[in-house]
Amino acid sequence: MNDSLPAPRTAAAAQAPVWLDALGALLRPWLRIHRTPEDARALLPDDARPTVYVIERYGLSDTLILEQACREAGLPSPYAAADRLPIKRRRAVVALSRRPRLFGRRPHPTRSETLSLLADVVRAAPDQDAPEKDVRLVPVSIFVGRAPARESGWFSVLFSENWVVVGRFRRLLALALNGRDTHVQFAAPVSLREVIADQADAERGVRKLQRILRAHFRRIRATVIGPDLSHRRTLIDGVINAAPVQNAISASASKEGNGRDAAVSKARAFAWEIAADQSPLVVRSASFLLTGLWDKIYNGVRMHHFDKLRAIAPGHEIIYVPCHRSTIDDLLLPYLLYRNGLTAPHIAAGVNLNLPVMGSLLRRGGAFFLRRSFNDPLYSTVFREYMSQLFARGVSLEYFIEGGRSRTGRTLSPRGGLLSMTLRSFLRESHRPVVFQPVYIGYEKIIEGDSYIGELSGKPKEKESWLGLFRSLRALRQNFGSVAVNFGEPLFLASLLDEVEPGWRETIHDPEVKPSWLKGAVDTLAERILVNINRAADVNPINLLAVALLATPKHAMAEADLIAQLELCKALLTELPYSDRITLTPLAPAEIIAYGEKMQWINRVAHPLGDVLSVDDKQGVLLSYFRNNVVHLFATAAWVACCFLNNRRLARASILRLGRLVYPFVQAELFLPWSEDEFAEHIQRTLDFFITQGLLEADADGRIIERGPGQSDPAFRLRALARTLLPAIERYYIGLALLVKNGPGTLSSGELENLCYLTAQRLSLLHELNAPEFFDKSLFRGFIHKLRERRVVWADANGKLDFDPELQTVAYDARVILSREIRHGILKLTPEKQAELGQVAMEPSTVESGRRVR
Incomplete structure (x- = not known):
C-alpha cells in the first residue's frame, strides 16, 4: 500500500498506453461528446483524495469515451488518476457490470475486486480523518446515440442506446453511426469511507455501495432513455391478474350472467384497447421525422425553464400536465423532452384517435387510449389498474386535465379523473416521489383555426378521420410563426398531501379503498396545476x-x-x-x-x-x-x-x-x-x-x-x-339579476344556468358583444358553483336556490362598473322562470349566424 501523499492533480505520472492513444485518435473524428454538467471540473474539490471513475458497463469504447470526456472537461485522466490510488491499478475505472467473455470463466456479476481492495485499504487506514486515506468515487453515465440528429440516417436509430448490454460489433456500429451524439453525465462524487463506515465489515460496505451505484445508474438511464418496459403482453397479463381486476371480473360475470370466461375475455379486450406498446425505434424515428415537420411549419420552438425540470427529473416520477390548445400539443412536448435528454412519456389519448394504422403508430410512440365515459365498472377498474402498473414501473406520464382542447383559448375547468387515478396509484406504490410538471404551450397561429371558427359558430365537432387528417395537411403550407413551451413551477405530490391531509400516511390501510380526503386533494391539485400553467404563460x-x-x-x-x-x-x-x-x-x-x-x-x-x-x-x-x-x-x-x-x-x-x-x-x-x-x-x-x-x-x-x-x-x-374583463362582469350581473328578479326558492342551479345562457345569447345578438365564450354554459356553471361554495346562495329542501336579501345590494353595486345601457338591457332581458325557457335552449347555430363574433 502506498501511504505517501498523492501527487498534485496536474502532474500526470501515468499515461495511457500508446495503443490506447492510437485507438482514441482513430475514434476521435467519430465522437462528439455532450457533457453534463458542462463544468464537470467543479464537482471535484481540489484536495488530496484520489479519484476513481465508476461506469455502468465495461467496454473499451466506454474507456475511450471517458478518457476524451475527462480531457475536454479538464479532469484527471483515468490513467493519470490511477497513479494516486493506494492500490496498484493501471486505470482508475470501475465497471459495475461486464460483458460476457469470449473464453474463460464469466466474471462475477455483482462483485468488483477493485472496490473490495479499496474498501479494505480505506478501512485499515490508521488516520481516518486524513483526506488521502479516503477514495472519491465519481459515477459517470455514458450514452451513445440516445437521440439521432436530423442529419443522421434512418439506419442509425437501430443502434441507439437502450437497456440491453450489446456486443462488441453492435457497439462498434453504434459508435460509427451515432458517436457524434454521445452523452456523458458526471455525478457528484461519493466518499467510499462514508459509505462503508457504518458496516460491520468492508465486504458488506462494498455490497451496499454497489446497490447505491446501480440504483443511481438505473435512475439516470430511466431519465435519459426511459424505463425498461416489459413486453406489452406481460403488462396486460399483470393487469388482468391483479386482485382489483379479478374482483371486478367476478362482479361483472355475476351481474351479466355470461360466465367468468366471458368476463375475463372482456377485461382482456379492454386492456388491449387501452395499453400502449412503446417502441424505442418508433420514438426515435418519430423524433427524426418531427424535426423536419417543425422546421417546415414553425419559425422556431422556444423552451423556457427547462433547466429547472432537468434538475429535478432524476429520481422522480414525472407527470406532465400541459394546457391543451392544439392537436400538435400531443406531439410537441414529448418531442422536446426526448430531444433534450429526457425520456418520452406515455401519453393519455382519446380513443377517437385510435384509427386504423394511426392508432398503432401512436401506441408504438407511447400513447394509451381512454374512453370518454367510464360507466362500465370493469373498464374503469382495468384502466385504473393499467395506470397503477405504469406507475409501479416508473413510467413518466402526460395527460391533459382540461379534458379536451380549448376552442376559445381560455384555460378550461379541470377534470379530476386521471388525477384521482394517479393519486391512488401513488398510495399503492409510493416508493418514488411524484412531481406534477405544469407546461404552458403558446402558439402564434393554430392549425385548427378554421375548425375552431366553425365550432364557435355552432357547428358540431368533426370526428377524427384519415380524410380530415389529409385535409389538414393543406394547412402545413402556411406560416405558423413560432411556438413557446414554458415549464411552470412543479408540484410535489407528497408535500401537497401533507398540506391537505397531514396524516395521510396513517389513513392508508387498504389501497383499494378511496380515502375520504381524496376528492379534496384532487380538487386542490387540479386547481394549482392550472394556476401554475397560467403563471408560466408566454x-x-x-x-x-x-x-x-x-x-x-x-x-x-x-x-x-x-x-x-x-x-x-x-x-x-x-x-x-x-x-x-x-x-x-x-x-x-x-x-x-x-x-x-x-x-x-x-x-x-x-x-x-x-x-x-x-x-x-x-x-x-x-x-x-x-x-x-x-x-x-x-x-x-x-x-x-x-x-x-x-x-x-x-x-x-x-x-x-x-x-x-x-x-x-x-x-x-x-x-x-x-x-x-x-x-x-x-x-x-x-x-x-x-x-x-x-x-x-x-x-x-x-x-x-x-x-x-x-x-x-x-x-x-x-x-x-x-374590455378584456368586462364580459365576465356582465355575465356575473346576468346571474345575479336573474336570481333577484325570480326571488329566493324559485330556481334550481340547472334552471339558473339555462336562463343565464339564454339571456346571454339574446344580449349578444342585441349588443354584438365581442367575446365568443360570452354565453358559454360552463362559465355560468362555474359562477353558480362559486356562489354556492361561498354561501352567497344555497339549496333549500326542494333543491331551489335560496339567498339573503343582501344579494340585491351586491347586484346594485354593479352600477359602479356597468353602463346604464348594459344594465337596463340585461334587466329587460332577464325573464322570470318559465317552463319553456327552463327546458329549451336556442340552438347555438341560430344565435351565431345572426351576429358578428368579435
Whole structure:
C-alpha cells in the first residue's frame, strides 16, 4: 500500500498506453461528446483524495469515451488518476457490470475486486480523518446515440442506446453511426469511507455501495432513455391478474350472467384497447421525422425553464400536465423532452384517435387510449389498474386535465379523473416521489383555426378521420410563426398531501379503498396545476395585438394609438410581473405591428392623417383565441380600468372593496394565483402604476383617484384595457339579476344556468358583444358553483336556490362598473322562470349566424 501523499492533480505520472492513444485518435473524428454538467471540473474539490471513475458497463469504447470526456472537461485522466490510488491499478475505472467473455470463466456479476481492495485499504487506514486515506468515487453515465440528429440516417436509430448490454460489433456500429451524439453525465462524487463506515465489515460496505451505484445508474438511464418496459403482453397479463381486476371480473360475470370466461375475455379486450406498446425505434424515428415537420411549419420552438425540470427529473416520477390548445400539443412536448435528454412519456389519448394504422403508430410512440365515459365498472377498474402498473414501473406520464382542447383559448375547468387515478396509484406504490410538471404551450397561429371558427359558430365537432387528417395537411403550407413551451413551477405530490391531509400516511390501510380526503386533494391539485400553467404563460406579439385591437368596437386603431396601447401592455407586464416564469416578446411596439402584418393577422389601411391597423371579422374571431390565452395576466389592470369606465372619480377604498367582492369569481374563472389580500395589494400597485403613467391622478393624500375626460387618450387606453374583463362582469350581473328578479326558492342551479345562457345569447345578438365564450354554459356553471361554495346562495329542501336579501345590494353595486345601457338591457332581458325557457335552449347555430363574433 502506498501511504505517501498523492501527487498534485496536474502532474500526470501515468499515461495511457500508446495503443490506447492510437485507438482514441482513430475514434476521435467519430465522437462528439455532450457533457453534463458542462463544468464537470467543479464537482471535484481540489484536495488530496484520489479519484476513481465508476461506469455502468465495461467496454473499451466506454474507456475511450471517458478518457476524451475527462480531457475536454479538464479532469484527471483515468490513467493519470490511477497513479494516486493506494492500490496498484493501471486505470482508475470501475465497471459495475461486464460483458460476457469470449473464453474463460464469466466474471462475477455483482462483485468488483477493485472496490473490495479499496474498501479494505480505506478501512485499515490508521488516520481516518486524513483526506488521502479516503477514495472519491465519481459515477459517470455514458450514452451513445440516445437521440439521432436530423442529419443522421434512418439506419442509425437501430443502434441507439437502450437497456440491453450489446456486443462488441453492435457497439462498434453504434459508435460509427451515432458517436457524434454521445452523452456523458458526471455525478457528484461519493466518499467510499462514508459509505462503508457504518458496516460491520468492508465486504458488506462494498455490497451496499454497489446497490447505491446501480440504483443511481438505473435512475439516470430511466431519465435519459426511459424505463425498461416489459413486453406489452406481460403488462396486460399483470393487469388482468391483479386482485382489483379479478374482483371486478367476478362482479361483472355475476351481474351479466355470461360466465367468468366471458368476463375475463372482456377485461382482456379492454386492456388491449387501452395499453400502449412503446417502441424505442418508433420514438426515435418519430423524433427524426418531427424535426423536419417543425422546421417546415414553425419559425422556431422556444423552451423556457427547462433547466429547472432537468434538475429535478432524476429520481422522480414525472407527470406532465400541459394546457391543451392544439392537436400538435400531443406531439410537441414529448418531442422536446426526448430531444433534450429526457425520456418520452406515455401519453393519455382519446380513443377517437385510435384509427386504423394511426392508432398503432401512436401506441408504438407511447400513447394509451381512454374512453370518454367510464360507466362500465370493469373498464374503469382495468384502466385504473393499467395506470397503477405504469406507475409501479416508473413510467413518466402526460395527460391533459382540461379534458379536451380549448376552442376559445381560455384555460378550461379541470377534470379530476386521471388525477384521482394517479393519486391512488401513488398510495399503492409510493416508493418514488411524484412531481406534477405544469407546461404552458403558446402558439402564434393554430392549425385548427378554421375548425375552431366553425365550432364557435355552432357547428358540431368533426370526428377524427384519415380524410380530415389529409385535409389538414393543406394547412402545413402556411406560416405558423413560432411556438413557446414554458415549464411552470412543479408540484410535489407528497408535500401537497401533507398540506391537505397531514396524516395521510396513517389513513392508508387498504389501497383499494378511496380515502375520504381524496376528492379534496384532487380538487386542490387540479386547481394549482392550472394556476401554475397560467403563471408560466408566454406573451407573444399576436397575444398583445389581440388584447389591444379587440378592445375597440370595429377592431381598428390608428397606428399611433396601437403603439401606445402595446407600450402600456408591455410596461404592465414588465413593471408589475405576474410571476417569475412569465416570458414576454422582446419586440418593440412598431416591430410587433410589422410582425402582425407579416403573419397576416392585421391589415394596414393607408390614410393621409395616419395609417389605421384593423382586423377583419374572421381574423377577429381567431384573435379572440389569442387574447384569451393571456387575459389572466391583465386581470388586475382590467379591473381597475373597469372601475373608471363610468366614473371620473372613485375612492381608493371603494375600488379595493369592490375588488374583494368580485375577485373570488374572477379567480375561479381565470385561475389566478392570489388570495383576496394579495389581490388587493396588486390593485394598490396597479393604481400607483397608472398614476405614474399619467392615466390616473390622485389627490394630495392619495385617497381619491380620478381619470381624465372621456375623450382623452388616457381614458381611451383605460377603456381598451377594461374590455378584456368586462364580459365576465356582465355575465356575473346576468346571474345575479336573474336570481333577484325570480326571488329566493324559485330556481334550481340547472334552471339558473339555462336562463343565464339564454339571456346571454339574446344580449349578444342585441349588443354584438365581442367575446365568443360570452354565453358559454360552463362559465355560468362555474359562477353558480362559486356562489354556492361561498354561501352567497344555497339549496333549500326542494333543491331551489335560496339567498339573503343582501344579494340585491351586491347586484346594485354593479352600477359602479356597468353602463346604464348594459344594465337596463340585461334587466329587460332577464325573464322570470318559465317552463319553456327552463327546458329549451336556442340552438347555438341560430344565435351565431345572426351576429358578428368579435
